[in-house]
Amino acid sequence: MVNEIKNLKKKKKALILAHNYQIPEIQEIADMVGDSLALSKAAVEVEEKIIVFCGVHFMAESAKILSPSKKILLPVMEAGCPMADMITEDKLREYKMRNPDTAIVCYVNSSAKVKSESDICCTSSNSLDIVNSLEEDKIMFVPDKNLGNFVKDKVKNKRVELWPGFCITHHKIEGLEVDKVKEIYPFAEVLVHPECNREVVGKADFVGSTSQIINYAKESPKEEFIIGTEIGVLHKLKKENPNKKFYLLSHRLICVNMKKTSLKDVYYALKDEKHVIEIQEEVRQKALGPLNRMLNL
The missing domain is CATH 3.40.50.10800 (NadA-like)
Structure with missing residues (x-):
């Protein structure tokens, strides 16, 4: 299976990206292993036009937002993120209407549509810097309340409100x-x-x-x-x-969605070029702004 994947990758001039949480077999066949943002940025910088993104849905979406001309393949379309599903663009839009003076800081672990309703994105590594860079005094941090609390405890001269979302894997640890x-x-x-x-x-x-x-x-x-x-x-x-x-730390630190991708899934994604990530251009353009504002900082 590994040899078949390597042959297909060479034949199709494709690149395999894998998140740090993928199973060892997937990490070993990947051209690059890293966190979601690093992988999305890599998708922009490489020459390959076909990217197999071994992760979850929002990660592949981020790669597509930044690389619209490339074919982004997600080996398992059902590999989602419960935390990303804890917020919708409609609910965020309603909040914005009630709080027009509040800046929306969006964790990259979110859908393209939620990003499109945000002012700026952040990662778990730059969240504090991003919040401190904003002129607004009032911040809504979406969707992860735990990362939001981490920022809230360190930021000065800002009122940080938290969306009630969380990672079901990390949040359960006591x-x-x-x-x-x-x-x-x-x-x-x-x-x-x-x-x-x-x-x-x-x-x-x-x-x-x-x-x-x-x-x-x-x-x-x-x-x-x-x-x-x-x-x-x-x-x-x-x-x-x-x-x-x-x-x-705990035997419960397992993300079932990250573990859905197998070598067989990668093989068929390459072979049939299936599970192509598509984003409406209007949504992509709106989501690109918050991502680029983060990257520029």
């Missing part, structure tokens, strides 16, 4: 779990994603995006780490740091 794992591995540093709730974030030694967690572990002189993000990131951490030890 502070008590951190305490128990730290008792087992007392010399390990705790690295968590800001999509975790406030209690878990408060007990961590480092809080950052998947890429920031990977970089931190690589550069740290420490040799043991408790990882508080989706299990898929362990593959890259162990691969790049063979002499260090990594322990998953």
Whole structure:
């Protein structure tokens, strides 16, 4: 199957991008593995006109927004994101009508239509910088309340309101779990994603995006780490740091949507060029603005 995928990729002059949360087999066949925004930016910069995006729907949409002339394929169309579904463009539009003086900061983990109703996008790594860059005093952070709280606790001179959305994978982890794992591995540093709730974030030694967690572990002189993000990131951490030890904070840190993509799915996506991501041009243009404003900063 791997050989067939490589042959098809070469024949069709395609590129395979995989998120850090994908299964190891998918990460191994990918041309690039990273977080959602890094992969979307890579789709813009490469010459290949066919991109197989191994992730979830909103990620492939972001790549299409930034690269409209390229064919973006999502191997499993049903690979969605419950958090992204916790907000709709209609509900956001209603909020904006009631609060015209509020800037909408949209986490990239959202649909193209929600992005199109926002003022600026952000990632888990630049969210604080983005909020601080705005002139408006009042901010609505959508859709992740946990990342929003992380920003709210650090930002100054801004009133930050939070949409009641959350990542079902990270949000379920509790502070008590951190305490128990730290008792087992007392010399390990705790690295968590800001999509975790406030209690878990408060007990961590480092809080950052998947890429920031990977970089931190690589550069740290420490040799043991408790990882508080989706299990898929362990593959890259162990691969790049063979002499260090990594322990998953909880066995529940598994995103079922990220685990839907198999080698077979990638093969058929390439073979039949199916599950093409399409976005209405009007929506794409409106969503491009908030993404570009973030990238320009």
